[in-house]
Amino acid sequence: MTMYAPPGSNIPGGRRRRGGTQLPKQPERSLASALPGALSITALCTALAEPAWLRVHGGTCPRQELGVADVLGYIDPKLIEDFCVNSQTILLLRVIAAFCFLGILCSLTAFLLDVFGPKHPALKITRRYAFAHILTVLQCATVIGFCYWASELILSLQQQHKKYHGSLIYVTFAISFYLVAGAGGASILATAANLLRHYPTEEEEQALELLSEMEESSETYPADYDISNQFQPPPAYTP
Helix, strand or coil: CCCCCCCCCCCCCCCECCCCCCCCCCCCCCHHHHHHHHHHHHHHHHHHHCCCCEEEECCCCCCCEECHHHCCCCCCHHHHHCCCCCHHHHHHHHHHHHHHHHHHHHHHHHHHHHHHCCCCHHHHHHHHCCHHHHHHHHHHHHHHHHHHHHHHHHHHHHHHCCCCCCCCCEEEECHHHHHHHHHHHHHHHHHHHHHCCCCCCHHHHHHHHHHHHHHHHHCCCCCCCEHHHHCCCCCCCCC
16 A cells, blocks of 8 residues: 655645636726826816917907916906906906816826726725716816806906997807816716726625635745645665
């Protein structure tokens, strides 16, 4: 009766690590939501850089385009003297710029979470439920509302100071307004990509983590290692 198994033999209970088998892992990264997030960041940054937010037709204002760049920092006195803007309009345009910066910050945060996919519970919940993308949508909607308010104030100001009697005066939205609207739409797509994605339950995640730890511990043995190799026969007895 053989008490020791020769090297390489398969004995009951002997385990061999199977090479090339990987456990299914649920990555926290999301390219589907990161791409719209990147578009949102680009659109908001371009909207701030563009000087054209509102187009003014008619009235005494010689400027055809007005934007947030006209009220950030130094303000040209001719804008007030020519009745292009007033103190209330300046305040609204500055508020628009502030909400654009907040939108860029929220969108950048969401983009980084989608790209890196952190495992921290708070950050994971923030990314999965698209809180940062939702905040970006709200910021863009707020900017659009303030733009409409500013256009009504500028229109009223121009109607009070017509260049010619009977002049047709109207105020329209320019490229930056539509860029903000596009950024909000891109953030909506990113939100949908996160919310519609299937995620494992808490029990499934714990099971995957346990299996992953078992797999990592088995990687310490060589690929061709057999537990039966440790049962080597003793040397031959010499009288």
